[in-house]
Amino acid sequence: MSIAIEDLRHVYNEGTPLEVTALAGINLEIADGEFVGIIGRTGSGKSTLVQHLNGLLLPTHGKVIIDGIDVASKKSDRKSIRQKVGLVFQYPEYQLFEETVFDDVAFGPRNMGLGEEEISRRVRDALAFVNLDFALFKNRSPFELSGGQMRRVAIAGIIAMRPKVLVLDEPTAGLDPRSRGELLAELANMRRELGITVILVSHSMEEVAQVVERVIVMEAGEIALAGSVRKVFEQADLLRGIGLGIPQVAELMFRLRQKGVDVPTGILTVEEANAAILAWQRSKRCV
Protein backbone atom coordinates (compact mmCIF):
# COMPACT_ATOMS: atom_id res chain seq x y z
CA MET A 1 0.00 0.00 0.00
CA SER A 2 2.46 2.59 -1.16
CA ILE A 3 1.76 6.19 -1.96
CA ALA A 4 3.58 7.98 -4.76
CA ILE A 5 3.10 11.64 -5.55
CA GLU A 6 4.67 13.05 -8.69
CA ASP A 7 4.97 16.77 -9.35
CA LEU A 8 1.62 17.48 -7.73
CA ARG A 9 0.24 20.99 -8.21
CA HIS A 10 -3.07 22.34 -7.05
CA VAL A 11 -4.53 25.74 -7.85
CA TYR A 12 -7.75 26.97 -6.23
CA ASN A 13 -10.16 29.20 -8.19
CA GLU A 14 -8.06 28.89 -11.32
CA GLY A 15 -8.57 31.71 -13.78
CA THR A 16 -10.18 34.15 -11.32
CA PRO A 17 -8.66 37.04 -9.37
CA LEU A 18 -8.93 34.82 -6.29
CA GLU A 19 -6.54 32.28 -7.77
CA VAL A 20 -4.28 30.66 -5.16
CA THR A 21 -1.56 28.13 -5.80
CA ALA A 22 -1.81 25.82 -2.81
CA LEU A 23 0.63 23.18 -3.99
CA ALA A 24 3.53 24.00 -6.28
CA GLY A 25 5.10 20.73 -7.33
CA ILE A 26 5.21 18.06 -4.63
CA ASN A 27 7.22 14.87 -5.07
CA LEU A 28 6.80 12.37 -2.31
CA GLU A 29 6.83 8.65 -1.64
CA ILE A 30 5.44 7.00 1.43
CA ALA A 31 6.10 3.31 2.00
CA ASP A 32 3.98 0.68 3.65
CA GLY A 33 3.65 0.98 7.42
CA GLU A 34 5.50 4.26 7.77
CA PHE A 35 4.63 6.82 10.42
CA VAL A 36 5.01 10.16 8.68
CA GLY A 37 4.49 13.65 10.04
CA ILE A 38 3.64 16.56 7.79
CA ILE A 39 4.34 19.90 9.41
CA GLY A 40 4.00 23.42 8.18
CA ARG A 41 2.43 26.70 9.06
CA THR A 42 -1.21 27.58 8.44
CA GLY A 43 -1.69 27.93 4.69
CA SER A 44 1.42 25.98 3.72
CA GLY A 45 -0.67 23.44 1.80
CA LYS A 46 -0.76 20.56 4.30
CA SER A 47 -4.52 20.10 4.24
CA THR A 48 -4.67 20.44 0.47
CA LEU A 49 -2.01 17.78 0.12
CA VAL A 50 -3.76 15.21 2.31
CA GLN A 51 -7.08 15.71 0.55
CA HIS A 52 -5.39 14.50 -2.62
CA LEU A 53 -4.54 11.22 -0.95
CA ASN A 54 -8.09 9.89 -1.21
CA GLY A 55 -9.34 11.77 -4.24
CA LEU A 56 -11.39 14.44 -2.48
CA LEU A 57 -9.34 16.93 -4.42
CA LEU A 58 -7.92 16.14 -7.82
CA PRO A 59 -4.57 17.43 -9.00
CA THR A 60 -4.45 20.47 -11.27
CA HIS A 61 -1.24 18.96 -12.55
CA GLY A 62 0.78 15.87 -11.68
CA LYS A 63 -0.18 12.49 -10.32
CA VAL A 64 -1.18 10.83 -7.08
CA ILE A 65 -0.78 7.08 -7.21
CA ILE A 66 -2.14 4.93 -4.41
CA ASP A 67 -1.30 1.24 -4.57
CA GLY A 68 -0.66 1.51 -8.30
CA ILE A 69 -3.97 3.29 -9.01
CA ASP A 70 -4.00 6.86 -10.27
CA VAL A 71 -6.50 8.71 -8.07
CA ALA A 72 -7.62 10.98 -10.89
CA SER A 73 -8.20 8.26 -13.46
CA LYS A 74 -11.47 6.47 -12.76
CA LYS A 75 -14.47 7.50 -10.73
CA SER A 76 -15.26 3.89 -9.92
CA ASP A 77 -11.92 3.43 -8.20
CA ARG A 78 -12.32 6.45 -6.01
CA LYS A 79 -14.68 4.78 -3.58
CA SER A 80 -12.28 1.92 -3.04
CA ILE A 81 -9.41 4.39 -2.59
CA ARG A 82 -11.44 6.16 0.09
CA GLN A 83 -11.77 2.86 1.92
CA LYS A 84 -8.05 2.24 1.70
CA VAL A 85 -7.07 5.74 2.73
CA GLY A 86 -9.02 6.92 5.77
CA LEU A 87 -8.94 10.68 6.22
CA VAL A 88 -9.74 12.30 9.56
CA PHE A 89 -10.42 15.98 9.00
CA GLN A 90 -9.66 18.88 11.31
CA TYR A 91 -12.24 19.06 14.09
CA PRO A 92 -13.82 15.79 12.98
CA GLU A 93 -16.39 16.00 15.79
CA TYR A 94 -18.39 18.41 13.63
CA GLN A 95 -19.22 15.63 11.20
CA LEU A 96 -21.11 13.52 13.77
CA PHE A 97 -24.79 13.23 12.94
CA GLU A 98 -26.33 9.95 14.08
CA GLU A 99 -28.56 9.37 17.09
CA THR A 100 -26.16 7.01 18.80
CA VAL A 101 -22.42 6.59 18.95
CA PHE A 102 -22.80 3.08 17.55
CA ASP A 103 -24.67 4.25 14.45
CA ASP A 104 -22.24 7.05 13.83
CA VAL A 105 -19.19 4.81 13.94
CA ALA A 106 -21.09 2.28 11.81
CA PHE A 107 -21.78 4.86 9.08
CA GLY A 108 -18.57 4.15 7.17
CA PRO A 109 -18.78 0.34 7.37
CA ARG A 110 -22.47 0.49 6.35
CA ASN A 111 -21.54 2.49 3.27
CA MET A 112 -19.08 -0.27 2.46
CA GLY A 113 -22.00 -2.69 2.38
CA LEU A 114 -20.85 -4.97 5.20
CA GLY A 115 -23.13 -7.32 7.16
CA GLU A 116 -24.51 -6.24 10.54
CA GLU A 117 -22.40 -8.76 12.40
CA GLU A 118 -19.19 -7.54 10.83
CA ILE A 119 -20.24 -3.93 11.39
CA SER A 120 -20.87 -4.61 15.06
CA ARG A 121 -17.45 -6.23 15.41
CA ARG A 122 -15.74 -3.34 13.69
CA VAL A 123 -17.49 -0.71 15.78
CA ARG A 124 -16.50 -2.57 18.94
CA ASP A 125 -12.85 -2.78 17.83
CA ALA A 126 -12.72 0.82 16.65
CA LEU A 127 -14.10 2.15 19.93
CA ALA A 128 -11.58 -0.02 21.82
CA PHE A 129 -8.73 1.56 19.86
CA VAL A 130 -9.77 5.05 20.92
CA ASN A 131 -10.31 3.90 24.53
CA LEU A 132 -14.05 4.33 24.69
CA ASP A 133 -15.99 1.63 26.53
CA PHE A 134 -18.33 -0.02 24.04
CA ALA A 135 -21.11 -0.93 26.50
CA LEU A 136 -21.01 2.50 28.10
CA PHE A 137 -21.01 4.60 24.96
CA LYS A 138 -22.74 2.70 22.18
CA ASN A 139 -26.26 3.93 22.93
CA ARG A 140 -25.41 7.48 23.94
CA SER A 141 -26.02 10.43 21.67
CA PRO A 142 -22.76 11.75 20.23
CA PHE A 143 -23.98 15.27 20.93
CA GLU A 144 -23.98 14.83 24.69
CA LEU A 145 -20.34 13.77 24.89
CA SER A 146 -17.41 15.97 25.83
CA GLY A 147 -15.27 17.49 23.07
CA GLY A 148 -12.48 14.95 23.48
CA GLN A 149 -14.91 12.04 23.50
CA MET A 150 -16.66 13.36 20.40
CA ARG A 151 -13.36 13.53 18.61
CA ARG A 152 -12.56 9.96 19.60
CA VAL A 153 -15.92 8.80 18.24
CA ALA A 154 -15.24 10.61 14.98
CA ILE A 155 -11.80 9.03 14.65
CA ALA A 156 -13.31 5.63 15.47
CA GLY A 157 -15.71 6.23 12.58
CA ILE A 158 -12.75 6.22 10.21
CA ILE A 159 -10.89 3.37 11.91
CA ALA A 160 -14.00 1.18 11.65
CA MET A 161 -13.54 1.24 7.89
CA ARG A 162 -10.18 -0.51 8.45
CA PRO A 163 -8.16 1.74 6.15
CA LYS A 164 -4.63 0.71 5.26
CA VAL A 165 -3.50 4.31 5.44
CA LEU A 166 -4.79 6.58 8.18
CA VAL A 167 -4.38 10.30 7.59
CA LEU A 168 -5.14 12.69 10.44
CA ASP A 169 -5.32 16.44 9.90
CA GLU A 170 -4.46 18.22 13.17
CA PRO A 171 -6.08 15.53 15.31
CA THR A 172 -5.07 17.15 18.60
CA ALA A 173 -6.15 20.73 17.85
CA GLY A 174 -8.05 22.18 20.79
CA LEU A 175 -7.45 19.24 23.12
CA ASP A 176 -5.89 19.60 26.55
CA PRO A 177 -2.32 18.25 26.98
CA ARG A 178 -3.49 15.06 28.64
CA SER A 179 -6.02 14.05 25.95
CA ARG A 180 -3.44 15.08 23.40
CA GLY A 181 -0.89 12.66 24.84
CA GLU A 182 -3.46 9.91 25.11
CA LEU A 183 -4.58 10.35 21.54
CA LEU A 184 -1.03 10.23 20.21
CA ALA A 185 -0.32 7.10 22.23
CA GLU A 186 -3.48 5.52 20.85
CA LEU A 187 -2.34 6.32 17.32
CA ALA A 188 1.10 4.80 17.84
CA ASN A 189 -0.50 1.74 19.37
CA MET A 190 -2.96 1.39 16.51
CA ARG A 191 -0.20 1.56 13.96
CA ARG A 192 1.76 -1.16 15.78
CA GLU A 193 -1.19 -3.50 16.14
CA LEU A 194 -2.80 -3.01 12.74
CA GLY A 195 0.41 -2.48 10.77
CA ILE A 196 -1.08 0.49 8.94
CA THR A 197 0.57 3.58 7.51
CA VAL A 198 -0.18 6.68 9.58
CA ILE A 199 0.22 10.23 8.29
CA LEU A 200 -0.04 12.90 10.94
CA VAL A 201 -0.54 16.51 9.88
CA SER A 202 0.35 19.07 12.49
CA HIS A 203 1.95 22.40 13.17
CA SER A 204 3.22 21.28 16.54
CA MET A 205 6.82 20.16 16.51
CA GLU A 206 6.67 18.56 19.95
CA GLU A 207 3.82 16.37 18.90
CA VAL A 208 5.42 15.22 15.69
CA ALA A 209 8.78 14.58 17.36
CA GLN A 210 7.15 12.32 19.91
CA VAL A 211 5.64 9.79 17.58
CA VAL A 212 6.65 9.87 13.94
CA GLU A 213 9.66 8.40 12.12
CA ARG A 214 9.86 10.71 9.15
CA VAL A 215 9.02 14.39 8.91
CA ILE A 216 8.01 16.36 5.86
CA VAL A 217 8.19 20.12 6.31
CA MET A 218 5.99 22.15 4.00
CA GLU A 219 6.32 25.80 3.17
CA ALA A 220 4.37 27.79 0.57
CA GLY A 221 3.10 24.69 -1.23
CA GLU A 222 6.47 23.01 -1.49
CA ILE A 223 8.45 20.51 0.52
CA ALA A 224 11.10 22.54 2.33
CA LEU A 225 12.70 19.67 4.21
CA ALA A 226 12.19 15.95 4.52
CA GLY A 227 13.91 13.18 6.37
CA SER A 228 14.15 11.40 9.68
CA VAL A 229 12.95 13.29 12.73
CA ARG A 230 16.48 13.74 14.07
CA LYS A 231 17.88 14.98 10.79
CA VAL A 232 15.09 17.50 10.27
CA PHE A 233 15.27 18.96 13.75
CA GLU A 234 19.00 19.50 13.37
CA GLN A 235 18.15 22.21 10.86
CA ALA A 236 17.05 24.56 13.60
CA ASP A 237 17.88 27.74 11.69
CA LEU A 238 16.00 26.73 8.62
CA LEU A 239 12.95 25.67 10.62
CA ARG A 240 12.98 28.92 12.51
CA GLY A 241 13.25 30.81 9.23
CA ILE A 242 10.09 29.11 8.02
CA GLY A 243 8.39 30.20 11.22
CA LEU A 244 8.27 26.81 12.89
CA GLY A 245 9.97 26.10 16.17
CA ILE A 246 11.85 22.99 17.09
CA PRO A 247 11.04 20.81 20.11
CA GLN A 248 12.15 22.38 23.39
CA VAL A 249 14.73 19.70 24.14
CA ALA A 250 16.29 20.07 20.70
CA GLU A 251 16.28 23.83 21.21
CA LEU A 252 18.11 23.45 24.54
CA MET A 253 20.74 21.19 22.99
CA PHE A 254 21.15 23.60 20.12
CA ARG A 255 21.79 26.52 22.48
CA LEU A 256 24.21 24.49 24.61
CA ARG A 257 26.22 23.68 21.52
CA GLN A 258 26.28 27.37 20.66
CA LYS A 259 27.80 28.03 24.07
CA GLY A 260 30.52 25.52 23.34
CA VAL A 261 29.10 22.64 25.30
CA ASP A 262 30.05 19.46 23.51
CA VAL A 263 26.73 17.54 23.25
CA PRO A 264 25.75 15.42 20.27
CA THR A 265 23.15 16.55 17.73
CA GLY A 266 19.83 14.84 17.10
CA ILE A 267 18.60 14.61 20.67
CA LEU A 268 14.83 14.59 21.00
CA THR A 269 13.82 13.29 24.43
CA VAL A 270 14.44 14.53 27.94
CA GLU A 271 16.11 11.21 28.84
CA GLU A 272 18.60 11.46 25.99
CA ALA A 273 19.36 15.06 26.86
CA ASN A 274 19.87 14.11 30.49
CA ALA A 275 22.31 11.35 29.56
CA ALA A 276 24.19 13.61 27.15
CA ILE A 277 24.62 16.42 29.67
CA LEU A 278 25.75 14.02 32.38
CA ALA A 279 28.25 12.48 29.98
CA TRP A 280 29.55 15.92 29.13
CA GLN A 281 29.95 16.84 32.83
CA ARG A 282 31.83 13.61 33.50
CA SER A 283 34.17 14.29 30.59
CA LYS A 284 34.82 17.79 31.97
CA ARG A 285 35.66 16.51 35.42
CA CYS A 286 38.17 14.06 34.01
CA VAL A 287 40.09 16.78 32.28
Place this chain on the structure above:
Amino acid sequence: MFKNIAIGQYYPGNSFIHRLDPRTKIVATFAFIVCLFLVRRSGYAAVSLIAALLVLVSRIPAKFVVRGLRPVLYIALLTFLLNAFITPGHPLVRIGPLVMTYEGFCQGVFLVWRLVLLVLITSFLTLTTPPVTLTDGIERLLRPYRRLGVPAHELAMMMTIALRFIPTLLEETEKIMKAQMARGADFESGNIIQKAKNLIPLLVPLFVSAFRRADELAVAMEARCYHGGDSRTRLKELHYSTGDYLVYGFTGLMFAAVLYTRR
Protein backbone atom coordinates in the same frame (compact mmCIF):
# COMPACT_ATOMS: atom_id res chain seq x y z
CA MET B 1 -18.67 23.23 -6.53
CA PHE B 2 -20.43 26.38 -5.31
CA LYS B 3 -18.52 28.56 -7.68
CA ASN B 4 -21.44 29.64 -9.90
CA ILE B 5 -23.27 31.65 -7.28
CA ALA B 6 -22.79 35.23 -8.41
CA ILE B 7 -25.26 37.03 -6.16
CA GLY B 8 -23.37 38.63 -3.32
CA GLN B 9 -20.10 37.86 -5.00
CA TYR B 10 -18.07 40.99 -5.04
CA TYR B 11 -15.53 41.43 -7.82
CA PRO B 12 -12.72 43.52 -6.36
CA GLY B 13 -11.74 46.58 -8.35
CA ASN B 14 -11.13 50.30 -8.17
CA SER B 15 -13.12 51.65 -11.11
CA PHE B 16 -15.33 54.73 -11.09
CA ILE B 17 -18.32 52.52 -10.33
CA HIS B 18 -16.57 50.65 -7.54
CA ARG B 19 -15.79 53.94 -5.82
CA LEU B 20 -19.33 55.34 -5.94
CA ASP B 21 -21.26 55.75 -2.71
CA PRO B 22 -23.44 52.67 -2.15
CA ARG B 23 -26.53 54.88 -1.76
CA THR B 24 -25.96 56.28 -5.23
CA LYS B 25 -25.65 52.82 -6.68
CA ILE B 26 -28.77 51.53 -4.94
CA VAL B 27 -30.88 54.51 -6.01
CA ALA B 28 -29.53 54.43 -9.57
CA THR B 29 -30.16 50.69 -9.81
CA PHE B 30 -33.75 51.16 -8.67
CA ALA B 31 -34.21 54.00 -11.14
CA PHE B 32 -32.79 51.84 -13.92
CA ILE B 33 -35.18 49.01 -13.07
CA VAL B 34 -38.18 51.36 -13.09
CA CYS B 35 -36.99 52.75 -16.43
CA LEU B 36 -36.80 49.23 -17.82
CA PHE B 37 -40.51 48.84 -17.20
CA LEU B 38 -41.49 52.30 -18.38
CA VAL B 39 -39.42 52.60 -21.53
CA ARG B 40 -40.97 51.78 -24.88
CA ARG B 41 -39.53 49.07 -27.09
CA SER B 42 -37.82 51.62 -29.29
CA GLY B 43 -35.85 52.87 -26.28
CA TYR B 44 -34.33 49.49 -25.50
CA ALA B 45 -31.33 50.04 -27.71
CA ALA B 46 -30.41 53.08 -25.62
CA VAL B 47 -31.01 51.27 -22.31
CA SER B 48 -28.91 48.30 -23.43
CA LEU B 49 -26.17 50.65 -24.49
CA ILE B 50 -26.13 52.26 -21.03
CA ALA B 51 -25.92 48.82 -19.40
CA ALA B 52 -23.06 47.83 -21.70
CA LEU B 53 -21.24 51.08 -20.95
CA LEU B 54 -21.61 50.49 -17.22
CA VAL B 55 -20.03 47.04 -17.52
CA LEU B 56 -17.23 48.51 -19.62
CA VAL B 57 -16.50 51.32 -17.14
CA SER B 58 -16.49 48.90 -14.16
CA ARG B 59 -13.72 46.83 -15.84
CA ILE B 60 -15.37 43.62 -14.69
CA PRO B 61 -14.72 40.84 -17.22
CA ALA B 62 -17.90 40.15 -19.21
CA LYS B 63 -17.54 36.48 -18.22
CA PHE B 64 -18.41 37.31 -14.60
CA VAL B 65 -21.38 39.46 -15.50
CA VAL B 66 -22.78 36.81 -17.81
CA ARG B 67 -22.30 34.13 -15.18
CA GLY B 68 -24.81 35.94 -12.98
CA LEU B 69 -27.41 35.36 -15.69
CA ARG B 70 -27.15 31.59 -15.58
CA PRO B 71 -29.79 31.07 -12.85
CA VAL B 72 -32.50 32.74 -14.96
CA LEU B 73 -31.72 30.77 -18.11
CA TYR B 74 -34.72 28.46 -17.79
CA ILE B 75 -37.12 31.20 -16.74
CA ALA B 76 -36.00 33.22 -19.76
CA LEU B 77 -36.49 30.22 -22.05
CA LEU B 78 -39.97 29.54 -20.65
CA THR B 79 -40.92 33.21 -20.97
CA PHE B 80 -39.84 33.23 -24.59
CA LEU B 81 -41.66 30.02 -25.54
CA LEU B 82 -44.91 30.97 -23.79
CA ASN B 83 -45.00 34.37 -25.43
CA ALA B 84 -43.96 33.15 -28.84
CA PHE B 85 -46.65 30.48 -29.03
CA ILE B 86 -49.53 32.12 -27.17
CA THR B 87 -49.63 35.64 -28.62
CA PRO B 88 -52.06 35.77 -31.56
CA GLY B 89 -50.89 37.22 -34.92
CA HIS B 90 -49.26 36.23 -38.18
CA PRO B 91 -48.10 32.61 -38.10
CA LEU B 92 -44.35 32.13 -38.44
CA VAL B 93 -43.57 28.49 -37.61
CA ARG B 94 -45.96 25.60 -37.08
CA ILE B 95 -44.99 22.71 -34.79
CA GLY B 96 -47.92 20.29 -34.66
CA PRO B 97 -50.85 22.10 -33.07
CA LEU B 98 -48.59 24.92 -31.84
CA VAL B 99 -48.17 28.08 -33.87
CA MET B 100 -45.41 30.60 -33.31
CA THR B 101 -46.49 34.05 -34.44
CA TYR B 102 -44.40 36.96 -35.60
CA GLU B 103 -45.89 39.19 -32.88
CA GLY B 104 -45.28 36.49 -30.30
CA PHE B 105 -41.68 36.07 -31.39
CA CYS B 106 -41.06 39.80 -31.00
CA GLN B 107 -42.84 39.93 -27.66
CA GLY B 108 -40.82 36.93 -26.46
CA VAL B 109 -37.48 38.42 -27.45
CA PHE B 110 -38.45 41.71 -25.85
CA LEU B 111 -39.47 40.17 -22.53
CA VAL B 112 -36.40 37.94 -22.36
CA TRP B 113 -34.18 40.92 -23.04
CA ARG B 114 -35.95 42.88 -20.29
CA LEU B 115 -35.39 39.96 -17.89
CA VAL B 116 -31.74 39.72 -18.86
CA LEU B 117 -31.20 43.44 -18.27
CA LEU B 118 -33.04 43.26 -14.93
CA VAL B 119 -30.87 40.45 -13.60
CA LEU B 120 -27.74 41.93 -15.11
CA ILE B 121 -28.19 45.31 -13.46
CA THR B 122 -29.00 43.85 -10.04
CA SER B 123 -26.10 41.43 -10.09
CA PHE B 124 -23.98 44.32 -11.34
CA LEU B 125 -24.80 46.18 -8.12
CA THR B 126 -23.54 43.29 -5.99
CA LEU B 127 -20.54 42.72 -8.25
CA THR B 128 -19.26 46.26 -7.75
CA THR B 129 -20.22 46.77 -4.10
CA PRO B 130 -18.95 44.72 -1.15
CA PRO B 131 -21.96 43.30 0.74
CA VAL B 132 -21.21 45.18 3.95
CA THR B 133 -20.95 48.52 2.12
CA LEU B 134 -24.23 47.70 0.46
CA THR B 135 -26.05 47.16 3.75
CA ASP B 136 -24.45 50.35 5.07
CA GLY B 137 -26.01 52.16 2.14
CA ILE B 138 -29.41 50.56 2.79
CA GLU B 139 -29.23 51.56 6.44
CA ARG B 140 -28.47 55.16 5.57
CA LEU B 141 -31.23 55.28 2.97
CA LEU B 142 -33.77 53.90 5.43
CA ARG B 143 -32.69 56.05 8.37
CA PRO B 144 -35.16 58.89 7.73
CA TYR B 145 -38.01 56.40 7.99
CA ARG B 146 -37.03 55.23 11.46
CA ARG B 147 -39.57 57.54 13.02
CA LEU B 148 -42.23 55.67 11.09
CA GLY B 149 -41.09 52.48 12.80
CA VAL B 150 -38.76 51.10 10.14
CA PRO B 151 -36.02 49.25 12.04
CA ALA B 152 -33.28 50.46 9.70
CA HIS B 153 -30.29 49.45 11.77
CA GLU B 154 -31.70 46.07 12.77
CA LEU B 155 -32.56 45.25 9.17
CA ALA B 156 -29.09 46.23 7.99
CA MET B 157 -27.45 44.26 10.81
CA MET B 158 -29.50 41.17 9.99
CA MET B 159 -28.57 41.46 6.33
CA THR B 160 -24.91 41.97 7.13
CA ILE B 161 -24.87 38.91 9.36
CA ALA B 162 -26.76 36.80 6.84
CA LEU B 163 -24.44 37.87 4.02
CA ARG B 164 -21.41 37.40 6.19
CA PHE B 165 -22.34 33.79 6.91
CA ILE B 166 -23.22 32.67 3.39
CA PRO B 167 -19.61 31.92 2.45
CA THR B 168 -18.95 30.45 5.88
CA LEU B 169 -21.88 28.07 5.58
CA LEU B 170 -20.94 27.12 2.04
CA GLU B 171 -17.42 26.39 3.18
CA GLU B 172 -18.78 24.38 6.09
CA THR B 173 -21.06 22.46 3.74
CA GLU B 174 -18.17 21.59 1.52
CA LYS B 175 -16.06 20.51 4.48
CA ILE B 176 -18.74 18.27 5.97
CA MET B 177 -19.51 16.84 2.55
CA LYS B 178 -15.87 15.93 2.11
CA ALA B 179 -15.67 14.45 5.59
CA GLN B 180 -18.71 12.27 4.92
CA MET B 181 -17.44 11.34 1.47
CA ALA B 182 -14.25 10.17 3.16
CA ARG B 183 -16.54 7.84 5.13
CA GLY B 184 -18.03 6.50 1.92
CA ALA B 185 -21.11 8.74 1.73
CA ASP B 186 -22.51 9.22 -1.75
CA PHE B 187 -24.20 12.50 -2.68
CA GLU B 188 -24.47 11.91 -6.39
CA SER B 189 -26.16 8.64 -7.30
CA GLY B 190 -29.58 7.19 -6.51
CA ASN B 191 -33.15 8.36 -7.10
CA ILE B 192 -34.67 11.46 -5.51
CA ILE B 193 -35.73 9.75 -2.26
CA GLN B 194 -32.35 8.07 -1.94
CA LYS B 195 -30.60 11.36 -2.61
CA ALA B 196 -32.69 13.17 0.00
CA LYS B 197 -31.89 10.46 2.53
CA ASN B 198 -28.21 10.73 1.70
CA LEU B 199 -28.33 14.39 2.66
CA ILE B 200 -29.02 13.62 6.34
CA PRO B 201 -25.31 13.14 7.18
CA LEU B 202 -24.72 16.56 5.65
CA LEU B 203 -27.70 18.50 7.01
CA VAL B 204 -27.58 17.40 10.65
CA PRO B 205 -24.00 18.58 11.27
CA LEU B 206 -24.66 21.70 9.22
CA PHE B 207 -27.65 22.70 11.36
CA VAL B 208 -25.81 21.88 14.55
CA SER B 209 -22.92 24.08 13.52
CA ALA B 210 -25.18 26.90 12.30
CA PHE B 211 -26.91 27.05 15.68
CA ARG B 212 -23.59 26.85 17.47
CA ARG B 213 -22.27 29.72 15.38
CA ALA B 214 -25.38 31.83 15.98
CA ASP B 215 -25.03 31.24 19.70
CA GLU B 216 -21.35 32.13 19.73
CA LEU B 217 -22.00 35.25 17.68
CA ALA B 218 -24.74 36.41 20.06
CA VAL B 219 -22.45 35.93 23.04
CA ALA B 220 -19.60 37.73 21.28
CA MET B 221 -21.87 40.66 20.43
CA GLU B 222 -23.25 40.94 23.94
CA ALA B 223 -19.73 40.75 25.35
CA ARG B 224 -19.00 43.86 23.29
CA CYS B 225 -22.08 45.61 24.73
CA TYR B 226 -23.99 45.60 21.47
CA HIS B 227 -27.49 47.00 21.95
CA GLY B 228 -28.84 48.02 18.59
CA GLY B 229 -28.67 51.12 16.49
CA ASP B 230 -29.17 54.06 18.87
CA SER B 231 -26.16 56.29 19.40
CA ARG B 232 -23.89 53.97 17.45
CA THR B 233 -21.18 55.70 15.49
CA ARG B 234 -19.43 54.13 12.55
CA LEU B 235 -15.87 53.63 11.44
CA LYS B 236 -16.53 54.65 7.86
CA GLU B 237 -19.05 57.45 7.38
CA LEU B 238 -20.60 57.58 3.93
CA HIS B 239 -19.87 60.72 1.94
CA TYR B 240 -21.05 61.82 -1.47
CA SER B 241 -18.40 63.00 -3.94
CA THR B 242 -18.56 64.68 -7.34
CA GLY B 243 -18.96 61.36 -9.14
CA ASP B 244 -22.07 60.60 -7.08
CA TYR B 245 -23.72 63.89 -8.01
CA LEU B 246 -22.88 63.22 -11.65
CA VAL B 247 -24.54 59.81 -11.47
CA TYR B 248 -27.61 61.28 -9.75
CA GLY B 249 -27.80 63.93 -12.45
CA PHE B 250 -27.48 61.37 -15.21
CA THR B 251 -30.07 59.09 -13.60
CA GLY B 252 -32.47 62.05 -13.36
CA LEU B 253 -31.90 62.85 -17.03
CA MET B 254 -32.50 59.26 -18.06
CA PHE B 255 -35.69 59.17 -16.04
CA ALA B 256 -36.91 62.42 -17.54
CA ALA B 257 -36.11 61.20 -21.05
CA VAL B 258 -38.06 57.98 -20.48
CA LEU B 259 -41.04 59.89 -19.10
CA TYR B 260 -40.89 62.27 -22.03
CA THR B 261 -41.04 59.45 -24.59
CA ARG B 262 -44.09 58.01 -22.82
CA ARG B 263 -46.08 61.21 -23.03
